[in-house]
Amino acid sequence: MKNIKRLRYIEKKVRLTKEEDEYIRKKVEQSPFNNFQNFARIMLITGEAKIVDYSELKKLNGQINRLGNNINQIVKLAHYFDEISNEDIQEIKQNVNYMKALVEAALKEDKREERKNWQNGLHKTLPGAQNETFKSTE
DSSP: OOOOSSOOOOOOOOOOOHHHHHHHHHHHSSSSOOSSSHHHHHHHSSSOOOOOOOOHHHHHHHHHHHHHHHHHHHHHHHTTTSSOHHHHHHHHHHHHHHHHHHHHHHHHHHHHHHHHHHHHHHHHTTTOOOOOOOOOOO
């Protein structure tokens, strides 16, 4: 096994029931943190982890996916009846992909900002950490 230098090298273990594990998994998914370790560390140090509601962006992303599926069905019919050009099809697909990319980028950026805000807030609460800076994991 390689000797890896880590910033956080002390490991803590927690035992959970299946119900507790499922509940915590849902909380982690709702949080701006990308894994249990980050979520638990912030919760244990600060006593709280604010949950940001990304449901509207996720719903919008789902609607754009359905829109793309509908367009694919229309394109198949249009091809069958020779009613649409390949250029038109490509333009429609590009527009849908562009909308989807915008929503995904907004969601990713919001989560990144939320994590950064948490890290900066955590930084201010830790004793002796005033001269250190936290770096984003992404």
